[in-house]
Amino acid sequence: MSDTVPGSTPMVRFDAVDKWYGDNHVLKNINFEVAKGEVVVVCGPSGSGKSTLIRTVNRLEPIQKGKIYLDGQDIYAPSLDVNAFRQRIGFVFQQFNLFPHMSVLDNVTFAPLKIQKRPRGEAEAFARELLERVGLAAKADAFPGFLSGGQQQRVAIARALALNPPVMLFDEPTSALDPEMVGEVLQVMRSLAREGITMICVTHEMGFARDVCDRVVFMDEGQIVVDAAPDAFFENPDHPRVRRFLADILPRH
Amino acid sequence: MTFLSPDQIEQLLWGLRTTVFLFAASWVLSFTVALILVTVRAANIAPLRWAVDIFVAYHRNVPLLVHVLFWYFAVPEVLPEPIRFWLYDHGAEFSLAAIALGLGSSAYVSEDIRSGLRAIPHTQFEAATALGCGYIQSMRYIIVPQALRISLPPLIGRALLLFKNTSVAMAIGVAELTYQTREIENETFQTFTVFGIATVLYLMGTFLITAFGSWLNARVSVSNGRRA
Numbered sequence: 001m002s003d004t005v006p007g008s009t010p011m012v013r014f015d016a017v018d019k020w021y022g023d024n025h026v027l028k029n030i031n032f033e034v035a036k037g038e039v040v041v042v043c044g045p046s047g048s049g050k051s052t053l054i055r056t057v058n059r060l061e062p063i064q065k066g067k068i069y070l071d072g073q074d075i076y077a078p079s080l081d082v083n084a085f086r087q088r089i090g091f092v093f094q095q096f097n098l099f100p101h102m103s104v105l106d107n108v109t110f111a112p113l114k115i116q117k118r119p120r121g122e123a124e125a126f127a128r129e130l131l132e133r134v135g136l137a138a139k140a141d142a143f144p145g146f147l148s149g150g151q152q153q154r155v156a157i158a159r160a161l162a163l164n165p166p167v168m169l170f171d172e173p174t175s176a177l178d179p180e181m182v183g184e185v186l187q188v189m190r191s192l193a194r195e196g197i198t199m200i201c202v203t204h205e206m207g208f209a210r211d212v213c214d215r216v217v218f219m220d221e222g223q224i225v226v227d228a229a230p231d232a233f234f235e236n237p238d239h240p241r242v243r244r245f246l247a248d249i250l251p252r253h
Numbered sequence: 254m255t256f257l258s259p260d261q262i263e264q265l266l267w268g269l270r271t272t273v274f275l276f277a278a279s280w281v282l283s284f285t286v287a288l289i290l291v292t293v294r295a296a297n298i299a300p301l302r303w304a305v306d307i308f309v310a311y312h313r314n315v316p317l318l319v320h321v322l323f324w325y326f327a328v329p330e331v332l333p334e335p336i337r338f339w340l341y342d343h344g345a346e347f348s349l350a351a352i353a354l355g356l357g358s359s360a361y362v363s364e365d366i367r368s369g370l371r372a373i374p375h376t377q378f379e380a381a382t383a384l385g386c387g388y389i390q391s392m393r394y395i396i397v398p399q400a401l402r403i404s405l406p407p408l409i410g411r412a413l414l415l416f417k418n419t420s421v422a423m424a425i426g427v428a429e430l431t432y433q434t435r436e437i438e439n440e441t442f443q444t445f446t447v448f449g450i451a452t453v454l455y456l457m458g459t460f461l462i463t464a465f466g467s468w469l470n471a472r473v474s475v476s477n478g479r480r481a
């Protein structure tokens with residue numbers, strides 16, 4: 001790992017990573033980098049290991065072989081404070097996973113207040129700014145159970161942004177949503193991408209991939225099969241597995 | 254049917270006061286111990302889990318009266334002398350009864366909270382972890398508060414039981430409501446009157462606990478959309 005040239009360290013780097021669930025080899029020799037500010041879409045058929053892949057980045061899933069680096073730092077280094085490390089990565093779940101016993105505002109201020117012990121005034125001001133950005137300032141005092149799926153996911157994005165992480169990971173953020181709510185979440189993600197935050201998105205939203213991302217990574221059976229710019233990926237899908245995947249998925253858009 | 258003298262009424266009210274204090278002390282102890290039991294057990298380390306299981310099994314299988322007598326008569330014998338004398342100088346009956354009642358109740362309370370915990374999806378824990386919470390922080394801020402809301406109705410039942418079970422403490426001479434009732438009954442033979450009054454006083458206590466529980470339940474309920 002070379003840290004000598006400033007700015008050249010990738011935000012996330014996988015170095016020969018393997019992972020098994022029991023006998024099931026779910027990630028096979030993953031080598032892949034995401035540069036700072038890059039937006040990468042990870043797609044592939046279900047069971048291909050794409051969710052597992054991004055869940056290894058913040059150590060929600062352990063790996064058995066290889067190394068993962070966040071901004072040049074080995075994320076399994078013994079000296080690493082894992083909780084402080086996780087605060088540098090925003091994670092958005094498929095099922096939102098908001099805290100149902102807290103208001104929207106409390107969901108967003110939770111980590112800054114309770115984990116980072118920031119002053120309440122500062123945390124609330126920033127939370128309201130984030131809610132404004134995701135278009136939900138008016139819902140600050142509502143409880144998650146009273147919001148639509150799309151609204152909950154936008155709150156979840158605000159919650160993940162509350163710690164100002166340099167990287168955001170999205171694990172199928174629109175898969176649990178009714179079709180008419182997908183747009184509002186993608187719009188928030190598009191605006192984030194334009195702001196220069198590093199993003200890795202597991203998604204089947206090929207429109208988002210085509211318009212917004214810098215690279216598309218296609219996974220199949222635990223391997224990265226294609227890692228290409230969106231134009232190359234969509235216009236000349238030379239890999240037969242990708243062609244079949246696109247044929248299955250594109251008529252829906 | 255005749256009425257009691259002002260002195261006897263005062264005696265009953267002192268008994269009620271002791272009952273309320275005994276209930277409060279043993280409930281706080283029971284709840285605190287239960288939270289520790291639940292947290293230790295959820296850590297899922299085999300020897301610790303066995304220790305909690307044994308603790309719970311013991312308290313659920315030994316009659317409460319035996320448990321209270323054990324704490325009052327047997328436990329002080331194995332305590333170092335200074336502690337024992339200190340206890341006897343500072344109302345040993347009350348504190349040992351509170352410990353016995355509190356520990357006995359904690360076994361049940363911990364099981365109630367644990368079933369509430371099982372109702373919280375693992376994804377809540379993941380969401381807290383992803384925000385940088387350690388195990389204790391996740392439990393404290395995310396998991397336990399939700400589990401307590403789910404466990405609230407059975408916990409109110411446990412509180413009622415504990416309030417009524419404080420009467421067992423009369424067996425070791427704690428001057429609580431049932432003890433005072435018996436005393437006055439022995440002096441006056443006004444059996445019906447004095448037990449009638451005691452019954453009404455106990456009912457008032459349980460009514461207050463139930464009312465407080467309903468109020469709390471309405472206040473913290475996630476589904477009604479009010480700020481908890």
